[in-house]
Amino acid sequence: MLLEAQKIRADFPILKRQIGGKPLVYLDNAASSQKPQSVLLTMNAFYQVSYANIHRGVYTIAEEATELYEKARETVANFLNTKTHREIIFTRGTTEAINLVRFSWGRKNVQSGDEILLTEMEHHSNLVPWQLLAQEKGAKLKFIPFDSQGKLVLDQLDSLLTDKTKLVAMNFVSNTFGTINPVEKVIAKAHAKGIPVLLDAAQAVPHLTVDVQKLDCDFLAFSSHKMLGPTGIGVLYAKEKILEAMDPFLGGGEMIKEVHWDHSTWNDLPGKFEAGTQSIAEAVGLKAAIDYLKTIGLEKIHDHEQALARYTMEQFSEMKELTFYGPPPKDRCGLVAFNLQGIHPHDVAAVLDRSGICVRAGHHCTQPLHRKLGLEASVRASYYLYNTKEEVDLLIDALKETTRFFKK
Amino acid sequence: MDTLYREEILEHYKYPRNKGTLEKPDITYKDFNPLCGDECQIDLHVKDNRVDEVKFMAKGCAISQAATSMLTEMIEGKSLEEIKQLSKKDILDVLGIELGPVRLKCALLCLKVLKGGIYGIKEWPT
The missing domain is CATH 3.90.1150.10 (Aspartate Aminotransferase, domain 1)
Structure with a gap:
């Protein structure tokens, strides 16, 4: 149709x-996708009417900008059906979101001899970060193979998921075959062994209804620019409990609660993972893009x-x-x-x-x-x-x- | 279309000159264009500081294959000093077309490989 x-x-x-x-x-x-007029006008209007840095200023336009930025987070949270908007971390894109998990979760949870399970159809952005982590830690990468139709072969999945597997990281939709992968099956099998699953959803979120609670994935990453929104912004979704236990990613402003000469404490979610001035207008643009997608369905x-x-x-x-x-x-x-x-x-x-x-x-x-x-x-x-x-x-x-x- | 793929380019693409490898090359060098995964290897026999024989192996589009084929014809018998002077313009002149910044690299990979092999120069030719 x-x-x-x-x-x-x-x-x-x-x-x-x-x-x-x-x-x-x-x-x-x-x-990358093209942008509708509504996204362009919304971003332009934001710069012309309400632009200021967020979370700090107490003046009117800073309040407005903060409200619009957080409204964007809520829109993304609703779009993905997260439990809470604190599970939405704004990043620069899918690549940064995956690397955030590599640094903040991977370094803490993956050790020498451990395994990370990927598929043979990963985009480099969901392969190279894990290669780097594996090299750093002495861990091993394993791969779910694909068949002649470009579909994942799950026959061996039980033996690929071992006691040493610490993470499954896989694409939701292949950017080369177009395959919609059976992620629910993989998640169910991985969870049965207590292994978390990261979904590279860069090719999925723009085109499919994605419900993170229904999927029960632990991490999910995507970019705004492939879904009618601006470049320079993307999203990491992760379960709140996991985010709470993770180390910070970048250190700097906004991600702290209290700073001393020799140590600091971390901000609550999601601020803990959003150091430095964020892509504010881009978040506002992403919201407009999601609003547009929703009107079509x-x-x-x-x-x-x-x-x-x-x-x-x-x-x-x-x-x-x-x-x-x-x-x-x-x-x-x-x-x-x-x-x-x-x-x-x-x-x-x-x-x-x-x-x-x-x-x-x-x-x-x-x-x-x-x-x-x-x-x-x-x-x-x-x-x-x-x-x-x-x-x-x-x-x-x-x-x-x-x-x-x-x-x- | 003829402004992008002149007859001569297609002819070199279909019937490349000096394709292959040398048994015992004095210089052999290979490099890649990470943008598109193209690769190019050039083998040289050098005699009295001049290119005596040249062969290339390359994977890539018509522009890159033709440019490499044309370059090997251009350097036969040339001194290494003359080769050092070769520039982006020389390649574009023999191709006889204009290229945008992305496809320019298709055309220049061969010269990058040649200078990388002889002089260890790693930069893209200008």
Whole structure:
């Protein structure tokens, strides 16, 4: 079921843009999304009317700014259905959120000989931080494998979760296959052995209804810029009890309760993890983005994107020179990675750009995944609520043209 | 399209010159473009301070393959001192196209590798 895309598109100023006389076809939403007018206007208005630093000033606009910032936190908390807004930590993005867990939780809880269980389809941002922690502590990384459809193989999960496993860190939705991973199953099995689970939800929160209490995940990280919001802000959700027991991340202002020459005590949650001046306008912008997503409805957005992915895969199936990766449409979000035989992904993307079509070419920060497939890189088209079937047709036409051009 | 992929670029891409490796190279050097995972290795035989033989192995797009192929043709018989003088402009001149900042690196990886191998220069050519 497709959304009324034309109505939605009118809310996104950049979509009026032309590239070399052709309309912009933006199909790189898994990398970052475009912003609706409401987000831009809200941030602009905040700077023009209420801007000041938060949590300190006692004057009117400082109070207003603080209120708007905390209102944003409440909005995120409601959006994820957390028990309390104290479980929402604002970070710079998914990467910083995962690294926060690495430093504040990992250093304390992972020791020599311990194991961290990941999957073979992690984005580098949920792989490299754990490599660094494992190197520091002498711990070991293990991986849940994926099959030829880009789906996780859970047969061996019981033996992968050992007495030494201290954490499971996995992506909710794969940024390369588009697979919606069976995170509930993994969480249930991990919890049965008392192991906490971190979800990299960068590709999930923008596209799916995410309820952290229902999922029962222990940590969850995502970025604002992939869900219609501004760059420079993201979220770490963690269960309150876990956050309370964690060491601080960055030291500085706001994260303290009392400071002496030689020691300090820590602020209550969430301030304990928010040292320094935060991305205030960005938090306000993120709230506007969530408000916008809610007016459309995440279920409808997911259906729309999945329908576009299904249509794309149907068209791709008829192109013999094209190979695409990942599971059937029903198991995925709205993205499709592929290759044109004998043409490097960068060349495909460069030729598509001539038609105003923006796709990602490269390893999408999943180099080990590509290596396992025997690939250096791939092309990826990723959809969001403002994309249309007509845009998929333009993509297909341009890909056929690309093949003709390089084969001539 | 012709402004980005001139006939000559496609020709070098499809039929690269000096592709392969050397048995006992005097200089061999490999580097990557972390942006896209492209890699390039250049092997050299040097005689009297001049490039006697050159071979390359590269993974990457048409621009990077063609640029490397063209560069190897350019340096055959050249002295190491002459190679040191090669710049971004020399590569862009033989390619005969204009490139944005991202794809510029596709074109310049080969020269970066060459200078890295001969002189240990780690910077992107300017």
